[in-house]
Structures are given as C-alpha cells and as structure tokens.
Amino acid sequence: MEKAKNYDLIVVGAGPAGMTAGMYGVRSGLETLVFEKGICGGLSNEAPEIENYPGFKKVRGMELAEKMKEQASEYVEIRELEKVEKMKWSVKNLEVSTEKGSYLTRAAVISTGTRHRRLGVKGEDEFLGRGISYCATCDGFFFRDKPVLVVGGGDSAVREALYLKNIGCEVTLVHRRGKLRAEPYLQKNLEHAGVRILWNSVVREIRGDKKVRSVVRFDKDREIEDELLVEGVFISIGEEPVNDLAAQMGIGMDRNGYIITDKNQRTSLERVYAAGDITGGVRQIVVACAEGAIAATSAYNDLLELV
Amino acid sequence: MEKAKNYDLIVVGAGPAGMTAGMYGVRSGLETLVFEKGICGGLSNEAPEIENYPGFKKVRGMELAEKMKEQASEYVEIRELEKVEKMKWSVKNLEVSTEKGSYLTRAAVISTGTRHRRLGVKGEDEFLGRGISYCATCDGFFFRDKPVLVVGGGDSAVREALYLKNIGCEVTLVHRRGKLRAEPYLQKNLEHAGVRILWNSVVREIRGDKKVRSVVRFDKDREIEDELLVEGVFISIGEEPVNDLAAQMGIGMDRNGYIITDKNQRTSLERVYAAGDITGGVRQIVVACAEGAIAATSAYNDLLELV
Numbered sequence: 001m002e003k004a005k006n007y008d009l010i011v012v013g014a015g016p017a018g019m020t021a022g023m024y025g026v027r028s029g030l031e032t033l034v035f036e037k038g039i040c041g042g043l044s045n046e047a048p049e050i051e052n053y054p055g056f057k058k059v060r061g062m063e064l065a066e067k068m069k070e071q072a073s074e075y076v077e078i079r080e081l082e083k084v085e086k087m088k089w090s091v092k093n094l095e096v097s098t099e100k101g102s103y104l105t106r107a108a109v110i111s112t113g114t115r116h117r118r119l120g121v122k123g124e125d126e127f128l129g130r131g132i133s134y135c136a137t138c139d140g141f142f143f144r145d146k147p148v149l150v151v152g153g154g155d156s157a158v159r160e161a162l163y164l165k166n167i168g169c170e171v172t173l174v175h176r177r178g179k180l181r182a183e184p185y186l187q188k189n190l191e192h193a194g195v196r197i198l199w200n201s202v203v204r205e206i207r208g209d210k211k212v213r214s215v216v217r218f219d220k221d222r223e224i225e226d227e228l229l230v231e232g233v234f235i236s237i238g239e240e241p242v243n244d245l246a247a248q249m250g251i252g253m254d255r256n257g258y259i260i261t262d263k264n265q266r267t268s269l270e271r272v273y274a275a276g277d278i279t280g281g282v283r284q285i286v287v288a289c290a291e292g293a294i295a296a297t298s299a300y301n302d303l304l305e306l307v
Numbered sequence: 308m309e310k311a312k313n314y315d316l317i318v319v320g321a322g323p324a325g326m327t328a329g330m331y332g333v334r335s336g337l338e339t340l341v342f343e344k345g346i347c348g349g350l351s352n353e354a355p356e357i358e359n360y361p362g363f364k365k366v367r368g369m370e371l372a373e374k375m376k377e378q379a380s381e382y383v384e385i386r387e388l389e390k391v392e393k394m395k396w397s398v399k400n401l402e403v404s405t406e407k408g409s410y411l412t413r414a415a416v417i418s419t420g421t422r423h424r425r426l427g428v429k430g431e432d433e434f435l436g437r438g439i440s441y442c443a444t445c446d447g448f449f450f451r452d453k454p455v456l457v458v459g460g461g462d463s464a465v466r467e468a469l470y471l472k473n474i475g476c477e478v479t480l481v482h483r484r485g486k487l488r489a490e491p492y493l494q495k496n497l498e499h500a501g502v503r504i505l506w507n508s509v510v511r512e513i514r515g516d517k518k519v520r521s522v523v524r525f526d527k528d529r530e531i532e533d534e535l536l537v538e539g540v541f542i543s544i545g546e547e548p549v550n551d552l553a554a555q556m557g558i559g560m561d562r563n564g565y566i567i568t569d570k571n572q573r574t575s576l577e578r579v580y581a582a583g584d585i586t587g588g589v590r591q592i593v594v595a596c597a598e599g600a601i602a603a604t605s606a607y608n609d610l611l612e613l614v
Contacts, residue, residue, distance in 0.1 A: 020361050020593070027359060029491030052334060054327050054596040055362055055371055057378045064362055071364045184336030263570060263588065281570065282601045286327070289361040290597030294589045 015042025017276025020292030022076035037083035041065025114239035123206030131212025148232035322349025324583025327599030329383035344390035348372025421546035430513030438519025455539035
C-alpha cells in the first residue's frame with residue numbers, strides 16, 4: 001500500500017467532467033489528482049458521432065475523449081484503472097481509499113457519471129457480450145448484415161439505431177411507447193434511414209444457445225407475444241447514476257439518485273463537489289465539462305477562504 | 308421594414324453561448340433565429356490563446372469562435388450586424404424589434420455578454436484607438452518594441468501582459484493592489500517573462516497629443532504622482548454586463564447587473580432565458596456554451612408543455 005499523500009483536490013472519475021476539473025484544478029494552483037476506475041472518457045467514448053459539441057462539427061466520441069485526455073494530462077496526473085472505494089472525512093481532510101492506496105485531500109470532486117440501465121429480463125446477463133450490447137460503436141461491427149434489435153426510444157437509442165443501420169445492420173427499433181422521446185432532428189434521420197419501428201412493444205426475454213438467437217416481444221396493442229429472430233440486441237433505455245460513493249458518504253441526492261448541487265457545483269457535504277452526468281440535468285458533454293470547470297473553481301475559492 | 312415573422316426561439320447575441328443556443332434550438336426542432344449586433348464570437352474573439360477549452364490544447368480565440376460559427380451556421384441562421392433594440396411581451400409572443408425589422412417569437416435567450424469596463428480617467432475617451440486599447444490581440448501588433456502599460460491584476464490583465472511581452476513590447480503592469488488576482492499558473496508565467504509590475508498604483512490620467520505619450524500614475528505607497536512614458540495603454544480591469552435589454556424588460560438582475568437564472572437558465576420572465584457571461588459566475592467559454600445548450604433545452608421543454 002502506498003502511504004497517504006496530501007492533495008488539495010482529488011477528482012473521482014475521468015469523463016469529460018473529471019478531466020476538465022483536473023485541468024482547472026492544476027491551472028488554479030491546486031495539487032490535484034484524478035482517479036478513474038476504467039479508462040478516460042466515460043460514456044462519451046461510446047458516442048459514434050458528436051455534432052453538437054461546440055468547436056467540432058463532427059467528432060467521434062472516442063476521439064474527443066482522447067483529445068481531452070491529452071490536454072488534461074498536460075496538467076494533471078490521471079490514474080486510470082484505479083478505483084476509489086471509499087472516501088470519508090478525517091479531521092480536516094478527506095481520506096480517499098483506492099484499491100492501491102490511501103490519499104488525503106482537502107477537497108474532492110465526484111464525477112463518477114452514469115452507467116447503462118439494464119432491461120432486467122431473462123437472458124440479459126447470460127448473453128451479455130454474446131449478442132447483447134449496450135454500445136453500438138463498441139460492438140456494432142460484429143453485426144454487419146445481420147438482424148439486430150435496438151431497445152429504447154430516446155436520443156441514444158435512435159443514435160444507436162442510425163449507427164447500426166449505417167454500418168449495414170438490418171435494424172429494428174422496439175419501443176414501449178407509441179412515440180419516440182428522441183429529438184425531432186434525430187427522428188427525421190431515423191425515418192429517412194428507413195428503420196423499422198415496433199411501437200408499444202416490450203422485450204420480455206432474450207433467447208439463444210451459445211449466443212442470441214431471438215427476442216420475445218410483447219405487443220401491448222394486440223396483447224400478444226411473438227418471437228423476433230435477431231442476432232444482436234442493443235439495449236439503450238437510459239442511464240443510471242453511479243452513486244455508490246455519494247451514498248456511502250451521505251451526500252444529498254434527488255429521488256432518482258443524482259447528486260444535488262448548487263450553481264457552484266457544491267454538494268451537501270463541505271468541500272465535496274459534483275460535476276457531470278452524476279448531477280443529472282442536461283446530459284451533454286459540454287455541460288459536463290462546464291460543471292467540471294466550475295467545480296474546480298469553487299474548490300479553489302473555498303480553499304482560499306480556509307487559509 | 309421586414310414584416311413580423313414567427314419564431315419559436317430568438318437568441319440575442321452570438322458569442323459562444325448564443326451560437327450554442329441557436330444550434331441546440333434547431334436541433335431540438337425549434338424555429339430559431341440568432342441576432343448579433345456586431346460579429347460572431349463576442350469577447351472570445353479577443354483571447355490570444357485559449358488552453359483550457361476542453362478538446363483544444365491551444366487555440367486562438369478567434370479561431371475557436373470561427374469554428375463555432377461555422378458549426379452553428381449548419382443549423383441556424385445568424386444575423387450579424389443586426390442589433391436587437393427592444394423586446395416585449397405581446398399577448399402570447401415576444402415582439403422583438405431590431406434596427407431592420409420586427410419579429411415574433413415564443414421564447415428568447417439573452418446572451419448579450421459583457422463589455423470592457425472603462426477606467427474613467429481623463430484622456431481615456433480622447434485617445435481610444437490612438438494608443439488606448441482594450442484588446443492586446445487586436446491591437447498589440449502596433450506596439451512592438453514600444454513601451455506599453457497594462458492596467459489590471461486579474462487573469463485577463465496578466466494574459467494581455469504576457470501576450471504583449473511575447474510579441475516584443477516593453478511591458479509594465481500597473482495594479483492598484485499589492486497582489487494579483489490572476490490564477491497562480493498565469494502569475495508564474497508572468498514572473499518568468501520578467502514583466503515589471505508597479506504595485507499599489509492607480510492610473511490618474513492618460514496624456515498625449517495626437518496619440519498617447521504618457522500616463523500619470525499615483526503611487527499609493529509613497530503617495531506621489533509620477534509620469535510614465537508609454538505609447539500604448541491596455542486597459543484590462545474587468546468586464547461589465549451588457550444588460551440594457553434585460554433592464555428594459557425588467558428581468559431580475561443581481562446588484563452587479565448580471566441576470567439571475569435558475570439551474571435551467573430560466574430568468575424571472577416567462578420563456579426568457581439567459582446564458583453566457585451576462586449571467587455572471589465562472590466566465591469561461593465552456594461554461595457559456597453549456598449555458599447556451601441548457602437554455603435552448605429549457606426553451607424546448609417549456610414550449611412542449613405549452614401545447
């Protein structure tokens with residue numbers, strides 16, 4: 001175990017919010033360290049094509065995340081593959097425990113983001129990685145020319161469907177309602193692409209042997225079940241906050257489990273800030289970055305006042 | 308005069324916030340129009356070098372603004388050189404009057420930004436453009452190898468000083484306090500660059516004939532006035548909100564004249580949102596963009612509920 005070190009700011013999670021917070025932390029003179037349990041970029045890595053991040057007409061999520069990582073790394077150390085397991089107040093400092101060591105810091109930013117919500121149906125665990133995916137950009141390639149099902153009706157489901165259609169999959173979208181939630185702009189694209197949509201339909205089971213072979217769909221209009229032959233199932237029914245750390249620390253969250261912050265990204269706990277998707281609201285990369293910048297700036301201001 | 312047209316969203320001001328709001332407005336299906344009294348980009352055009360906008364390691368402000376303009380223009384019409392003079396509620400719509408016409412809209416985003424604060428000393432008006440400038444990137448070139456004075460002690464003053472030093476000016480920074488407000492990172496650079504700093508000093512007058520020849524400085528420590536021979540004076544003592552429109556409409560502002568918004572960028576007036584520097588807070592391009600995105604998203608949501 002590494003011995004406890006002293007930092008001004010520790011950032012948990014290196015998605016766009018965390019990377020920006022790290023960069024702003026160091027630029028304002030704070031001894032800063034960023035931990036990431038996986039790799040930098042968070043869910044932005046999965047975005048096939050981003051058209052609305054200001055400054056880039058079109059950029060793959062992974063490419064943008066890589067640019068941000070390179071940029072942030074000019075300032076701050078980012079420790080990938082080191083998960084923060086616990087954080088608690090110890091006298092005047094926060095004690096941060098990871099799998100590899102323990103650290104002291106005067107302030108912290110929680111930017112742990114969200115994870116994909118699961119359908120919760122039979123077969124979902126069994127066939128994960130064997131036909132079931134939560135990310136078309138990551139896994140779509142394996143399903144070219146094959147029939148795939150996208151589950152969901154929001155922006156990301158439609159983006160997933162478009163991406164898969166575009167690389168040559170035979171795409172069907174299944175949505176539990178009679179209307180999509182996705183932005184009109186995306187809906188138009190979906191229409192032009194000619195993606196088949198099954199309305200008012202619920203996935204009840206995913207079947208197969210070694211890999212996915214079919215999906216049992218319940219048609220709410222006709223009140224019947226049928227079996228759809230597909231080789232891939234892309235589940236895109238939203239995200240849920242990764243709030244284990246926040247819950248453990250007793251930080252105030254809303255009823256959906258997102259951390260509540262004020263306009264300065266302060267949480268209910270002193271010198272603990274939150275930024276990015278974990279705070280809910282408009283879940284856009286540029287918003288996450290802005291919150292990271294604000295969180296680090298608030299930490300800087302609050303620490304100045306401590307002296 | 309053009310006849311009144313109907314829009315869903317009109318955005319006033321095409322800095323980073325307004326351009327992003329315009330793009331997000333159209334992408335969410337709103338009939339959107341952006342007005343800009345000058346040219347796109349706002350004060351970001353003046354930033355010599357931006358290192359902390361996520362995604363760009365180093366970019367000139369003008370270049371970033373240009374990229375944002377190109378990108379936003381793929382979606383939304385931006386009318387440059389058309390100043391909005393008045394906005395008021397008229398039954399169910401906002402009536403927007405510009406120099407060139409009148410328009411109706413169901414919602415509006417105010418993103419009019421800030422302008423440079425003036426010193427308010429003798430000679431400031433007289434020598435504007437003849438030795439006095441508020442923007443080193445714009446005018447610095449004319450002062451290469453010449454003695455210039457930068458007035459101020461915040462981030463932008465230090466950036467101006469560094470920029471001028473770098474292009475070969477003989478730079479002196481004059482600051483009314485004994486300590487800079489600029490971020491430590493910038494202060495270090497300033498020290499390395501060897502810029503002379505006059506502490507606890509106030510500019511009392513700017514003198515010259517056809518152009519600036521000297522500045523009268525009051526040294527608060529020694530309680531004496533002296534005359535500094537300089538050919539350029541770069542005033543960088545902060546910005547103030549461009550809030551004429553907001554004041555005219557009676558929108559709630561804080562005591563410094565910045566528009567007060569909630570986390571969704573809603574102002575005190577129904578279906579009127581504010582985004583960017585006009586809302587105060589952390590004045591960073593990425594924050595302005597995020598607020599623009601959020602403002603347009605709130606407009607979209609609120610208009611949906613109207614139907």
